[in-house]
Each structure stands twice: as structure tokens, then as C-alpha cells.
Amino acid sequence: MSATLVKPVLYSYFRSSCSWxxxxxxxxxxxxxxxxPVNLVKDGGQQLSAEFQxxxxxxxxxxxxxDGVTLSQSMAIMQYLEETRPNPRLxxxxxxxxxxxxxISDHIVSGIQPLQNLSVLQKVGEKxxxxxxxxxxxxxxxxxRILQQTAGCYCVGDQVSLADVCLVPQVYNAERxxxxxxxxxxxxxxxxxxxxxxxxQVSHPSRQPDTPPELxx
Amino acid sequence: MSATLVKPVLYSYFRSSCSWxxxxxxxxxxxxxxxxPVNLVKDGGQQLSAEFQxxxxxxxxxxxxxDGVTLSQSMAIMQYLEETRPNPRLxxxxxxxxxxxxxISDHIVSGIQPLQNLSVLQKVGEKxxxxxxxxxxxxxxxxxRILQQTAGCYCVGDQVSLADVCLVPQVYNAERxxxxxxxxxxxxxxxxxxxxxxxxQVSHPSRQPDTPPELxx
Numbered sequence: 315m316s317a318t319l320v321k322p323v324l325y326s327y328f329r330s331s332c333s334w335x336x337x338x339x340x341x342x343x344x345x346x347x348x349x350x351p352v353n354l355v356k357d358g359g360q361q362l363s364a365e366f367q368x369x370x371x372x373x374x375x376x377x378x379x380x381d382g383v384t385l386s387q388s389m390a391i392m393q394y395l396e397e398t399r400p401n402p403r404l405x406x407x408x409x410x411x412x413x414x415x416x417x418i419s420d421h422i423v424s425g426i427q428p429l430q431n432l433s434v435l436q437k438v439g440e441k442x443x444x445x446x447x448x449x450x451x452x453x454x455x456x457x458x459r460i461l462q463q464t465a466g467c468y469c470v471g472d473q474v475s476l477a478d479v480c481l482v483p484q485v486y487n488a489e490r491x492x493x494x495x496x497x498x499x500x501x502x503x504x505x506x507x508x509x510x511x512x513x514x515q516v517s518h519p520s521r522q523p524d525t526p527p528e529l530x531x
Numbered sequence: 532m533s534a535t536l537v538k539p540v541l542y543s544y545f546r547s548s549c550s551w552x553x554x555x556x557x558x559x560x561x562x563x564x565x566x567x568p569v570n571l572v573k574d575g576g577q578q579l580s581a582e583f584q585x586x587x588x589x590x591x592x593x594x595x596x597x598d599g600v601t602l603s604q605s606m607a608i609m610q611y612l613e614e615t616r617p618n619p620r621l622x623x624x625x626x627x628x629x630x631x632x633x634x635i636s637d638h639i640v641s642g643i644q645p646l647q648n649l650s651v652l653q654k655v656g657e658k659x660x661x662x663x664x665x666x667x668x669x670x671x672x673x674x675x676r677i678l679q680q681t682a683g684c685y686c687v688g689d690q691v692s693l694a695d696v697c698l699v700p701q702v703y704n705a706e707r708x709x710x711x712x713x714x715x716x717x718x719x720x721x722x723x724x725x726x727x728x729x730x731x732q733v734s735h736p737s738r739q740p741d742t743p744p745e746l747x748x
Binding site for chain 1: 603626633646673
């Protein structure tokens with residue numbers, strides 16, 4: 315069977331915000347895929363197993379098996395999907411607008427999420443709630459300021475883009491760590507509008523194959 | 532004067548690894564620019580000043596004023612330069628190879644550097660050396676494994692790419708935090724080859740306008 319006929323496989327964890335990003339893109343582009351749950355908590359983290367290392371040497375989710383290769387890192391995966399399955403577009407065609415989308419995305423992907431991910435909070439220990447709140451609030455201050463320059467209905471104008479794909483899972487994390495979102499009215503407004511869209515709903519952590527019954531929507 | 536005739540201005544700090552990435556790309560593409568130093572240590576961090584916030588609402592370096600806009604986030608800046616000044620290319624044309632380049636870049640940009648940057652280490656306090664070593668070593672283990680699949684002379688094959696641009700400043704940080712690099716022979720070899728190239732030399736932290744005399748090469 316040729317690589318293009320094989321359904322992609324997403325290695326994912328229901329609550330991983332980076333996994334959710336990729337699920338949104340797959341849903342937006344209507345790409346059918348199978349999902350393989352990797353539990354980041356059970357057995358000391360199944361992503362660290364020898365079995366999973368053979369799939370993804372980076373030992374992280376998400377990983378996407380597609381077109382005969384296995385990709386990791388959510389931004390790399392999403393941009394690969396954008397370049398090989400461009401409809402509908404999640405990056406604008408104008409280079410300056412693309413840069414705006416990437417600025418917002420990268421600020422979340424590099425500037426916020428890594429500082430509040432599971433393994434870092436485990437290392438931080440008892441002060442983890444305060445630590446997560448600090449980095450999410452601090453990061454959202456900058457995101458709110460830039461959105462005031464770029465936003466329409468969504469993060470950059472009126473088209474859904476990768477910036478939106480990164481924003482919604484980060485707001486989900488913010489709520490999980492009880493961050494006060496009142497100072498970020500633009501983020502609140504855009505997040506609400508995005509959660510109306512089907513691609514953001516079907517990919518939601520509350521609706522995945524590995525979502526525990528008590529967290530199901 | 533039209534935007535394209537105005538020399539770009541890079542807001543940069545000599546020792547910021549994210550700033551160095553952008554300086555490498557500007558040098559590789561032979562783009563003339565002016566540099567405005569922003570001292571991340573002096574005055575409690577000049578990037579936090581109201582004056583600099585007016586330049587870059589994200590209050591971070593690097594920021595690049597170019598073509599009438601100000602961009603921030605190193606990956607967003609570098610990809611903007613790649614899309615508007617494609618010669619020489621720093622992303623391969625094949626989508627799978629581009630994904631490899633982005634996987635390595637993003638692993639450094641999102642998975643390593645944010646966890647050992649100045650503001651995080653200040654928050655970590657007295658255990659900062661051990662903390663930085665932990666995250667750099669852990670990240671380099673994954674980078675070394677993936678490089679064993681992708682590398683030629685450089686990170687992905689024999690062409691310099693954004694992955695190389697991200698790698699060299701991260702190795703510089705590793706050395707600064709006295710990380711034992713022995714377990715990463717591929718990283719060592721590629722870093723050495725890259726440091727032979729002029730674009731990596733002229734952009735080096737030891738040769739910037741704001742490099743203190745005692746750290747000059």
C-alpha cells in the first residue's frame with residue numbers, strides 16, 4: 315500500500331495541549347486519522363518507554379505517523395500539514411500576516427507552554443500552582459497586547475490560523491491552573507468564538523478516546 | 532523613503548541565544564542591518580522599559596524592525612526572512628526535510644532554551660546551575676538521537692538550515708552552564724563544522740557592539 319493511502323496515526327494524550335493543537339489542525343483540514351493514546355502520567359510516563367522511543371526518538375507527544383515518516387514537535391507537524399494539505403489555509407498568504415500568526419503561536423509554544431508543562435511542574439514541586447500561574451499570566455499579558463493590534467474575530471483578522479490553534483489549548487491550561495483571565499478580554503472573546511467551531515469541539519480534551527469517564531463532556 | 536530602502540534594525544543582546552539565531556540568519560543572507568543593544572541585566576532588564584515596550588509589545592529580544600513592521604519571536608523572524616529573502620535557503624524545499632529542520636529547531640526553541648533562559652533561572656534561584664544542566668542535557672539527548680537519523684555535515688544533510696542556526700547558540704549556552712557534552716558526539720561534530728562558517732563567526736556573542744571588553748574575542 316502506498317504511504318498516502320495509509321491513514322495517519324496520531325500519538326496523543328487527551329490533556330496535552332500540544333496534542334490538542336495537532337488534533338485541531340487535523341479536524342480543520344478534515345484529515346481522517348487513528349489515535350494512539352500515550353498516557354503521560356501512568357507507568358511514570360508511557361512516552362518514556364522503549365516501545366514509544368522506537369516510534370518517536372524525542373519521547374514526546376504529539377507524534378504523527380504520516381506519509382511514511384514520523385514527525386514530532388507540534389509546530390513542525392502543523393506546518394508540514396499546512397504545506398502538504400493547504401486547504402483550508404491556517405497560515406495567511408501575506409508574509410507579514412504569516413509573521414504575525416507565527417509570533418503569537420511561538421509566544422505560546424515557546425514562551426508559555428514549556429514553562430507550565432507536566433514534567434516542569436513535577437520538578438518545581440509544591441509551588442507548582444503559583445509557578446504555572448506566574449508564567450501563564452505573564453505570557454498572556456504579552457499575547458493580549460499583541461492581539462489588540464492584530465485581532466479581528468480571531469487572533470489575526472477574521473480567518474482561523476495557527477495562532478488560534480495554539481491559543482485555545484493554552485486558555486484551557488490557564489483555566490486548569492485557575493489563572494484569573496479578567497485582564498485579558500481579547501483572549502477571552504477570541505477563545506469563546508473559537509470554541510463555537512466544530513474543529514475545536516471534536517478535538518477537545520473532554521472528547522478523546524483516552525478521556526477518563528469523569529472528565530468526559 | 533520606502534520601507535524596503537530603510538536598513539533593518541535588530542534589537543538584540545550579545546549573549547541572548549535567541550538574538551544570536553537571528554544574527555546568523557541576517558549574516559547568512561547578507562542582509563545589512565543596524566543593531567540596537569538591549570541589556571537584559573542592567574536596570575532590572577531594559578527589555579521591560581516603557582520605551583522598549585513601545586518598540587516590541589512582547590518586551591523581549593530579539594525584535595527586528597523591517598519592511599515597516601516590527602517582528603518578535605526568533606522563529607517567526609527567521610521564517611519571515613526566509614520567505615521574503617529566500618537566498619540562500621535555510622529551509623529545504625522538500626516538505627519532509629523541512630519538517631525535520633523544524634523538528635530539531637522547535638525542540639531547541641521550545642523544549643530547551645525556554646527552560647534555561649535568564650528570567651527562569653532567576654526564579655529558580657540557588658539551584659539554577661543544576662536546573663539548566665538538567666534541561667540542556669535532557670534536551671540534547673533527544674537532539675543527538677534525531678541527528679543520528681538526519682545529519683550529514685550539518686543537522687539535516689549537507690546544507691546549513693535553521694536547525695543549525697538554533698543548534699550553535701544552544702551549544703554555547705550548554706558550555707556556559709558547564710554541561711558535559713561528551714555524550715553528544717554528533718552535536719559536537721556539527722557545532723565545530725558550523726563555527727568554521729563566517730556567518731556564525733561574525734554573529735558570535737564575543738563580537739557584538741554590546742559585548743563587554745572582558746568577553747571580546
